[in-house]
Amino acid sequence: MSDETYLDLSDLTLAYGKTVAVESLNLSIRKGELIALLGPSGCGKTTTMRAITGLLRPASGKITLDGADITYVPANKRHVGLVFQSYALFPHLTVFENVAFGLRLKKLPTVEINQRVEAGLAMVGLGKFHSRKPAELSGGQQQRVALARSLVMEPKVLLLDEPLSNLDARLRLEMRTELQRVQRESGVTMVFVTHDQNEALALADRIVVMKEGAIEQVGSPEDVYNRPRSRFVADFVGFENIFAVKDGKIVTDNGAVDLAGASAVNAPGLAWRPHMVTLGEGRFEGEVLGAAFAGGSREYLLKSPLGPIKAEMDASAPAFEPGSTVAFDLPPERAAVLERM
């Protein structure tokens, strides 16, 4: 991975007719990086991906790939690969011919086509399937064919639309490992779109969190997971107790509450994951509304003067019964500091 920008989206605005889907987006991706575009549906992540492939013409802005301006280069001349969420295999062609499709259009010698298709199918573990039709394959196998079909073209950037969403839980884990391995072996720059934070955290080198057509935060998985910068990102990655801060006090349903230590924080908001909440001791009291055993831990919902609080404790700690009153605290030093609410 080099430090130089390989794929650059600059001031990119994307629209469907008059509806603006993405506004003034800026993003630089390095060669060999694995990037996740993360966000809820309608955040513009798929639209951004379609613009990179050339299927959607930008309303304004610029896309540069490997030093060349490709903003208006048609999709069939971009050297960009896309693995569709639906896989989009050609139903009338065999696995072999699906993978060979792009190579045949390039008019490569037959020997080379055969070699590259075999290598591609071997890479995704489908060496024995080349005479099958897509309809005779499982979802996971179809996905591998789609992946091989894109990889044999040796694209400069490979885009993947929700690559794991159509697979069952076990296959998803397997495919996740597979994608990482393929990326390592081929060294291809990958951008994948997902709405699942776990997928993004597990796979990506960097995560781009998007909301309503704009980037909320770009960072490593650790960054995004531990140091969300906005309320939206915090909420998205599982900080369930989020409070605005005003004049050194946190704003609650029942007025401002002084949180010793919080006054040191000059930021608009603070957020705690359930397991960051101290239970059993502290300055506040709450009534246990609900308790759920979650294997390694117990999850609690408290009703408190601060509003509803979600807390989590090790299963080995003593349990609190619903209906009982329990002391708790929000330790400011553990909170994530939010720059935007």
Add this chain to the structure above:
Amino acid sequence: MTSRLLSYVTLTLVLIFLLGPFVIIVAAALSGGETLAFPPQGLSLKWVMKVFEVESFRASFALSMFLAIFGTLAALVLGVPVAYAASRYRLPFGETIRTIVSAPIIVPGIIVGLALLRYLVIPLDVSVGLALFIAHTALILPYAVRVVSASLDNLRSDIEEAAVILGSSRVATFFRIVLPNIQSGILAAFILGFVTSFNQVPVSLFLSGPGVRTLPIDMIWYMEITYDPSVAALAALLAFLSISIVFLAERFLGFSRYV
């Protein structure tokens, strides 16, 4: 129990209504007598054999085949792009185009035939053969568009985008990806168009001229002059031809999915 009996009776009546004329025609065709009559007088294949000896039947059969085959091909050449455009793009006048294309189904054939005769054949001095070809193409077009649309709707459009990203142009994508995947729909449209054209009477009636008659029109003319069972024999032969085409289409294509 009574409702069951009732449904059997209804079913029998419907079958008699549908199949009765066919049975009568086949029986009349096998008659040994000299006039078209039912019940037949004796059994013989002589009228079936005579069909192949009537000169005008041969000419009109050739014309009908020509119209059915080339009219349908022309309708497909026009209709497939229309169906494709309608299913893939949101056209500004999409609904209007659809209505116009379906018009020949709704407008009575007599009117279409009269209009073509009055405003095409007479003023422009278009030959009757060409007018027939145009008329049959127009009549088949709505069927072609509908049947092909149905199979296009079943084809995901993202496979076309996949082909484009792999380096294929839009036009090449249509021929390499779309056409092979809708070929059974196109074949179904061809069969439906062929049968529709071959059995067409009202429009062809207006556009027949000396020596230029489609087979059904020729059969009417023949009957007005010669009232022998050969018309029944020919009708039976045509019915068998149609039935076997549709039967084979259903067997190998699942024809009823499209129609």
